[in-house]
Amino acid sequence: MMGKEEEIARIARRLDKMVTKKSAEGAMDLLRELKAMPVTLHLLQSTRVGMSVNALRKQSSDEEVIALAKSLIKSWKKLLDASDAKARERRRGGPPPTSSEGSEAKDASRKRPELPRMLSAPRMTTFPPVPVTCDAVRNKCREMLTAALQTDNDHVAISADCERLSAQIEEYILCAGL
Incomplete structure (x- = not known):
């Protein structure tokens, strides 16, 4: 039995061959296989299957193939967007404060006098690679x-x-x- 990554890579190679030969025969079966598989962001990035599906979508004249390819791409894009949102949340420093923490922070800010803000040299922010x-x-x-x-x-x-x-x-x- 093949692992998920090998199976997805095999499907991607077959889709690429279809694009090269300009023949979408059997594409619906492969796209349905992909739709039935639980695909993670890691699998998408390591197999580059999204690129193959998109190339097939652009080349195909079969409306069913185009619709299913678009559906797959949209669902995979949601994975990427969710991953980006998690990364942004981690960079911000975690989840927003709870209501009790937020009210304590407001009380503390009321007690401190407002200090004039000085313009300082800009700090270079570090980002993940x-x-x-x-x-x-x-x-x-x-x-x-x-x-x-x-x-x-x-x-x-x-x-x-x-x-x-x-x-x-x-x-x-x-x-x-x-």
Whole structure:
């Protein structure tokens, strides 16, 4: 019995062959197999099956194939969005304060006098590493976007992570055709 990752990778390879041969014969069966499988974000990223499904969707003229491919991509995109939301929550420092903690914080802030805020040198914020792709074209696009974002020093003034921003821009451009 094959593991999930091998099975999904096998389906992705078969979908890629269909795209190459411009034949969608048997695509519905493969897409239904994918729909029935519990797919994690890790499996999506390691097998790149989303790219294969999207390529098939773009090439196919069969409305059923297109609809099922779109449905799969949307459900997988929700996994990615949920993962991004969790990452943002971790960066913020955990869940929002409970009602009792929030009221204590408000009371404490009322007791302290308001101090004038001084403008200090901007601090550079550290971000988690940018997700790496195995696609040379995508990496080159990210590299060019990063270079374009760094042409002036505005990114330093606002503590922007140009590599992360370029990865997000590239990802959006790649997925915008959905």
